[in-house]
Amino acid sequence: MLIKAQNPDTELWTGFSIDFPIIDNFSIEPAEQFRFDHGISELKSAITEISLKYKFNKYFKVLTTYRLYVRPELPNHAIYLSGYFTYDIEPFELKYKLTYKKKFEEDNKTEEHIRNKITVEYELAKWIKPFIAYELFYRLNYKKGDRFDNYRFYIGCNLKINKDHEIQLYYMREEEINMKNPKRTNIIGVFYNIDSWF
Numbered sequence: 001m002l003i004k005a006q007n008p009d010t011e012l013w014t015g016f017s018i019d020f021p022i023i024d025n026f027s028i029e030p031a032e033q034f035r036f037d038h039g040i041s042e043l044k045s046a047i048t049e050i051s052l053k054y055k056f057n058k059y060f061k062v063l064t065t066y067r068l069y070v071r072p073e074l075p076n077h078a079i080y081l082s083g084y085f086t087y088d089i090e091p092f093e094l095k096y097k098l099t100y101k102k103k104f105e106e107d108n109k110t111e112e113h114i115r116n117k118i119t120v121e122y123e124l125a126k127w128i129k130p131f132i133a134y135e136l137f138y139r140l141n142y143k144k145g146d147r148f149d150n151y152r153f154y155i156g157c158n159l160k161i162n163k164d165h166e167i168q169l170y171y172m173r174e175e176e177i178n179m180k181n182p183k184r185t186n187i188i189g190v191f192y193n194i195d196s197w198f
């Protein structure tokens with residue numbers, strides 16, 4: 001199979017989230033995100049999501065998320081089920097995230113993925129934690145080729161403003177794989193998070 005990659009685009013992903021405690025170890029987190037593409041010149045999508053979280057202990061938590069994508073073309077939506085595992089080896093923090101995603105598109109089409117993400121975070125100071133991460137996508141119920149179809153590599157940092165407020169900055173390289181004309185994207189991420197629970 002001849003593989004010819006597209007010229008990489010540059011995108012900006014930015015947004016905010018607020019985590020509200022409910023009872024015991026439950027919390028609810030609404031979030032809004034905006035994604036710009038074509039060299040950060042056009043709005044690709046506006047994403048509204050809401051997540052319900054449950055924290056078992058300091059090592060493990062689960063959440064379910066509903067996400068609505070508003071795009072110039074038809075909108076679509078998705079559901080996520082995720083589990084997080086976190087382990088500290090000071091000054092490092094290791095994180096593993098396993099996610100099932102089902103995306104509902106136009107014409108009653110659906111797309112399902114299993115996503116595996118590994119993150120290593122380093123506490124440089126109390127207020128700054130650089131990190132690197134790698135995420136691999138595996139497509140379910142797909143019979144036209146290899147099911148591994150996408151990966152992401154991240155490098156960035158979390159900046160702690162105070163106990164509950166944090167800014168996350170990162171560069172992400174996203175590439176489609178095992179496709180005839182794979183898409184490659186350079187993504188800048190800027191997010192503001194208010195987290196009063198963890």
